[in-house]
Amino acid sequence: MVRVDPSFVERVKKLGAFDITACYNCGNCTAICPLSSEGHEFPRKLIRYSILGMENKVISAPELWLCYYCGECTDTCPRQADPGGLMMALRRYAISKYSVGKIARIFYDKVAAAFSWTILSLIALIGLVMFMNPNVSASEMEQNFPFCFIGKEFIHDAGLVLGVIVVALALVNLYIMYRSISLGYSRRAKGSVGLWVKNLVLTLIREVAAQLKYTKCENKLRYIGHMSLFWGFVGLFIATITGFLRDYYDIMIPPEVSLGLGVIFGILLIYGSLYYMVGRFSKKEAYAKYSHHTDWVFLWLLFLTGITGFLITIFRFMGYPFLTYVLLLVHLVVVFDLLITAPFTKFSHAIYRPLAIWLSDTMDQLAREAPGEKEAVAEVSQ
Ligand code: SF4
Numbered sequence: 001m002v003r004v005d006p007s008f009v010e011r012v013k014k015l016g017a018f019d020i021t022a023c024y025n026c027g028n029c030t031a032i033c034p035l036s037s038e039g040h041e042f043p044r045k046l047i048r049y050s051i052l053g054m055e056n057k058v059i060s061a062p063e064l065w066l067c068y069y070c071g072e073c074t075d076t077c078p079r080q081a082d083p084g085g086l087m088m089a090l091r092r093y094a095i096s097k098y099s100v101g102k103i104a105r106i107f108y109d110k111v112a113a114a115f116s117w118t119i120l121s122l123i124a125l126i127g128l129v130m131f132m133n134p135n136v137s138a139s140e141m142e143q144n145f146p147f148c149f150i151g152k153e154f155i156h157d158a159g160l161v162l163g164v165i166v167v168a169l170a171l172v173n174l175y176i177m178y179r180s181i182s183l184g185y186s187r188r189a190k191g192s193v194g195l196w197v198k199n200l201v202l203t204l205i206r207e208v209a210a211q212l213k214y215t216k217c218e219n220k221l222r223y224i225g226h227m228s229l230f231w232g233f234v235g236l237f238i239a240t241i242t243g244f245l246r247d248y249y250d251i252m253i254p255p256e257v258s259l260g261l262g263v264i265f266g267i268l269l270i271y272g273s274l275y276y277m278v279g280r281f282s283k284k285e286a287y288a289k290y291s292h293h294t295d296w297v298f299l300w301l302l303f304l305t306g307i308t309g310f311l312i313t314i315f316r317f318m319g320y321p322f323l324t325y326v327l328l329l330v331h332l333v334v335v336f337d338l339l340i341t342a343p344f345t346k347f348s349h350a351i352y353r354p355l356a357i358w359l360s361d362t363m364d365q366l367a368r369e370a371p372g373e374k375e376a377v378a379e380v381s382q
């Protein structure tokens with residue numbers, strides 16, 4: 001049964017600056033959207049659901065995640081209703097709904113978010129200081145700087161625990177989203193395991209690694225910025241793993257490889273985060289006219305991750321131990337903040353979008369191959 005909630009738009013309005021009540025349902029936005037397709041028309045469908053307060057329909061619509069907020073619909077809306085802004089606000093709303101225990105709501109409330117980020121940073125800092133080794137000999141310092149103070153063993157073990165917690169939380173959230181989207185179809189998705197696996201691999205290659213749907217948006221610079229952010233972060237993660245594989249699992253990876261990867265992907269991450277920060281400061285493009293605090297926190301955390309990692313390397317080689325050490329502390333706190341909150345913040349787009357694309361692509365394929373499934377897909381597309 002569809003639940004209608006007239007207060008829905010008011011709640012979503014707190015997460016954006018759109019004026020969807022100005023919409024007169026002309027459909028221009030859906031016609032102009034480069035990512036809208038037959039069977040997955042948006043954003044007008046989501047606008048209607050929102051105005052009618054059909055919350056369940058909104059959070060179970062995969063189309064929510066097919067939008068990359070290129071802003072072309074907003075630029076051409078004759079009523080300045082900002083449909084792109086609504087789509088973004090709905091994604092913020094959906095992130096809260098998909099999160100286990102609705103924890104994500106904390107990060108979308110300014111005061112609660114500021115309090116939570118402060119507490120998390122303090123926990124990380126106190127943890128690091130507690131496990132610090134203050135008695136370092138001169139030779140140790142020379143050989144193993146800056147990890148003579150905060151041992152690599154501690155960072156390795158803490159990183160593993162953090163990784164397990166984050167992956168577990170992300171999987172629970174993904175399951176909640178999966179259930180939500182599945183319920184949007186009139187029948188449970190079927191099809192062979194092979195088909196689901198094949199489509200998963202294709203989604204990972206096309207829409208995670210290459211983000212091909214994004215290339216349909218007019219502004220190609222934004223695509224490059226988005227790819228830089230994504231690959232910058234993934235590359236730095238790989239660079240860190242290579243270091244651990246060498247230090248703890250005796251896998252012969254030359255240190256120069258980790259260093260080279262760190263520098264290249266660090267530059268990419270800094271470029272990508274700066275690109276979006278400058279865009280949001282200048283407010284020239286539709287996507288940047290309104291910035292929610294979660295947009296800024298996400299960009300700052302990514303930027304600080306990249307810049308501190310980069311400066312650690314530079315100061316280390318230039319022989320500034322104090323600066324290197326302070327930056328290492330800041331870097332570890334920032335990375336902790338970024339990762340522990342990843343399943344609840346804008347970072348979670350990285351997991352929700354691929355899941356939505358994978359599910360909708362597979363459902364569409366099932367519908368094409370088995371006519372009996374057509375009405376199941378049609379149900380979500382109305
Ligand atoms: S949001 Fe604007 S373009 Fe879209 S249907 Fe409403 S009035 Fe038309």
Ligand code: SF4
Pocket residue numbers: 032033034035036042043066067068069070071072073074083084087
């Ligand atoms: S912001 Fe871009 S992708 Fe999103 S609905 Fe509007 S036109 Fe489509």
